[in-house]
Amino acid sequence: MPTLKSTAALFLLTLALGASAQPTTQVSIGNNASEETTCAVFNWDRQPVSWDQYPPRRITAAFSCPNTTNTTNKNTDTCEITGRGGYGTYSAVTNITGLAAGPLTALVQKTVDKKQLQTSNFSAQAMVYEGVARTPLAPGQSAYLTEIGRSYCFTGTVAGCTEGDHQVADDTPVRVCSPLWQYVPTVGNVIVAYSGIVNVTREQAANLTDPFAGQNVTLPNGAAGGLVVAGNGWWTGLVVAVVVALMV
Numbered sequence: 001m002p003t004l005k006s007t008a009a010l011f012l013l014t015l016a017l018g019a020s021a022q023p024t025t026q027v028s029i030g031n032n033a034s035e036e037t038t039c040a041v042f043n044w045d046r047q048p049v050s051w052d053q054y055p056p057r058r059i060t061a062a063f064s065c066p067n068t069t070n071t072t073n074k075n076t077d078t079c080e081i082t083g084r085g086g087y088g089t090y091s092a093v094t095n096i097t098g099l100a101a102g103p104l105t106a107l108v109q110k111t112v113d114k115k116q117l118q119t120s121n122f123s124a125q126a127m128v129y130e131g132v133a134r135t136p137l138a139p140g141q142s143a144y145l146t147e148i149g150r151s152y153c154f155t156g157t158v159a160g161c162t163e164g165d166h167q168v169a170d171d172t173p174v175r176v177c178s179p180l181w182q183y184v185p186t187v188g189n190v191i192v193a194y195s196g197i198v199n200v201t202r203e204q205a206a207n208l209t210d211p212f213a214g215q216n217v218t219l220p221n222g223a224a225g226g227l228v229v230a231g232n233g234w235w236t237g238l239v240v241a242v243v244v245a246l247m248v
Helices: 101-111 220-225 243-247
Strands: 003-006 012-016 026-028 038-044 050-053 086-091 125-130 142-162 172-179 181-184 188-191 193-199
Touching: 038 101, 086 188, 101 142, 101 172, 125 142, 125 172, 125 181, 125 188, 142 188
Parallel strands: none
Antiparallel strands: 003 012, 026 038, 038 142, 050 142, 086 125, 142 172, 142 193, 181 188
């Protein structure tokens, strides 16, 4: 049975799968008008849930650390990446060019074994909080923080596909992926993501501002200080990078 477990502090998520032997089922809904091809039928192949990821997103401004540290007046804020994060949208995707993922998500949710679902619904689109963990920089380093949001997927075949510029034949294999998120009280849905550092030049850093500037993001209980993450590079676990983890 698949589970989505969080520990305290960093919300390290361990995702466990289990296949369920269910008869192949079929449901159909009316097509939605769209420039993309939509399908009326999704036949689940009874394979268990699988995992994928979205392209990287920049989630902070770029920061530059001084080449040397002034021991008489240390300013650690200039030597770490910080930010309040913000809200963004992740959408469902398929592996077929021109095939609308949105209508398929409703079909998938009605067809697959409910024990395989990792979120309360297999979303066509999810508005999620993208949190920022405080991340140290080395002297002279300029960088920003990026995240790679996670998704979970089901496979099967489609039928009754119409509209759009791409012809999709009946019984075409398809993989449909939806955003993987977890609900966090007071913040809402938080994307499950890998997080990492991207190095840039000092000149580039000056032009990379906060992508969430202008959003009114209010974090409770003084949680804006964020998390302290040792070292650079990609985190080894699935992490919900959300500063309110400190409250747990």
